[in-house]
Amino acid sequence: MRAVVAPEPGTPEVLTIEEVSDPRPAAGEVVIDVVAAGVNRADLLQRQGNYSPPPGAPTWLGLECSGTVTELGDGVSEWQVGDQVCALLTGGGYAEQVAVPAVQVLPVPRGVDLIEAAGLPEVACTVWSNVIDVGKLQPGETLLVHGGGSGIGTMAIQVAKALGARVLVTCGSDAKVQRCQALGAEGINYRTDDFVETTKNLTDGRGADVVLDVIGAKYLTRNVDVLAKGGRLVVIGLQGGVKGELNLGALMGKRASVHGTTLRARPTVDKGRIVAAVRREIWPLIESGAIRPVIDRTVDWSDAGDAHRAMESGENFGKILLRVTDG
Numbered sequence: 272m273r274a275v276v277a278p279e280p281g282t283p284e285v286l287t288i289e290e291v292s293d294p295r296p297a298a299g300e301v302v303i304d305v306v307a308a309g310v311n312r313a314d315l316l317q318r319q320g321n322y323s324p325p326p327g328a329p330t331w332l333g334l335e336c337s338g339t340v341t342e343l344g345d346g347v348s349e350w351q352v353g354d355q356v357c358a359l360l361t362g363g364g365y366a367e368q369v370a371v372p373a374v375q376v377l378p379v380p381r382g383v384d385l386i387e388a389a390g391l392p393e394v395a396c397t398v399w400s401n402v403i404d405v406g407k408l409q410p411g412e413t414l415l416v417h418g419g420g421s422g423i424g425t426m427a428i429q430v431a432k433a434l435g436a437r438v439l440v441t442c443g444s445d446a447k448v449q450r451c452q453a454l455g456a457e458g459i460n461y462r463t464d465d466f467v468e469t470t471k472n473l474t475d476g477r478g479a480d481v482v483l484d485v486i487g488a489k490y491l492t493r494n495v496d497v498l499a500k501g502g503r504l505v506v507i508g509l510q511g512g513v514k515g516e517l518n519l520g521a522l523m524g525k526r527a528s529v530h531g532t533t534l535r536a537r538p539t540v541d542k543g544r545i546v547a548a549v550r551r552e553i554w555p556l557i558e559s560g561a562i563r564p565v566i567d568r569t570v571d572w573s574d575a576g577d578a579h580r581a582m583e584s585g586e587n588f589g590k591i592l593l594r595v596t597d598g
């Protein structure tokens with residue numbers, strides 16, 4: 272089969288389609304004929320040589336896909352050949368086929384087309400595990416999401432609104448602020464306004480109960496400042512650096528907590544638990560129309576470099592998808 276590979280680390284131009292070995296399903300796995308793959312910021316890091324795939328994962332890119340089940344490994348009974356599905360992957364989604372543990376597979380939600388479904392697993396699983404499971408966001412609480420216009424941000428806004436929470440987001444442009452407002456969030460342009468001051472003004476000085484952070488070190492002090500009493504800061508991205516200084520006094524005074532998680536390197540059993548929860552709690556919201564996939568654009572997989580360039584320059588609002596076959 273063919274896959275998009277980065278033969279050496281580098282700029283988007285290194286991405287090229289090459290022949291790679293066909294996947295074989297291990298026990299408990301299915302093989303999917305891929306129709307579309309989601310592009311994630313982690314793919315840019317992997318292409319640059321800064322995010323190695325975990326042992327055993329395909330070396331080519333891609334953390335999620337949609338398509339049709341074509342083969343079942345030993346012991347798989349929950350999926351049939353011919354099922355239209357999407358899946359959370361540990362790698363290898365930018366390819367004609369991929370093998371994936373059956374527990375990481377989800378049905379295509381009713382009302383969502385097969386291509387759009389490729390953009391759901393990574394954001395739905397990341398948002399459920401960090402905002403709901405770790406962050407424990409409750410109805411009536413306030414969530415602050417950094418990067419409201421990202422793939423992650425557009426899903427976080429919708430999940431939190433459906434839960435009955437208030438959502439504030441930071442964005443780098445007024446255009447993205449407006450599009451987040453259309454999804455139900457209150458927007459802060461981080462280039463012109465201070466997010467701590469604005470959040471406190473909007474919440475009568477309380478602050479945010481949960482902060483979903485994709486910046487890391489550069490925002491650590493301000494993220495602790497913006498937390499309400501009992502607040503939870505959940506760091507899932509390090510776009511602003513890895514090492515920061517944490518004011519433990521401020522954290523203790525607020526009885527607040529700081530969490531950090533990654534999804535890709537988790538054991539299959541853990542991913543299976545998250546996928547099952549997403550199917551139970553998020554899928555019905557998508558099928559009812561309360562949450563919809565926010566797709567910025569879909570490009571042919573031969574133009575994967577253009578897709579990476581677009582994400583790198585921050586053009587996207589929501590997900591960028593690669594069309595791998597016509598399905």
Ligand SMILES: NC(=O)c1ccc[n+]([C@@H]2O[C@H](COP(=O)([O-])OP(=O)(O)OC[C@H]3O[C@@H](n4cnc5c(N)ncnc54)[C@H](OP(=O)(O)O)[C@@H]3O)[C@@H](O)[C@H]2O)c1
Binds near residue numbers: 313508587
């Ligand atoms: N830990 C995990 O398990 C996990 C899983 C999935 C994703 N992630 C992380 O989540 C983040 C979003 O991923 P994605 O695939 O959705 O990427 P994406 O669509 O490229 O989003 C990146 C976002 O970062 C925002 N951003 C950049 N600088 C900012 C700043 N100074 N303040 C606030 N926001 C800023 C951008 O906002 P503007 O364009 O408006 O500037 C953009 O919306 C990435 O950092 C990714 O690594 C983590």
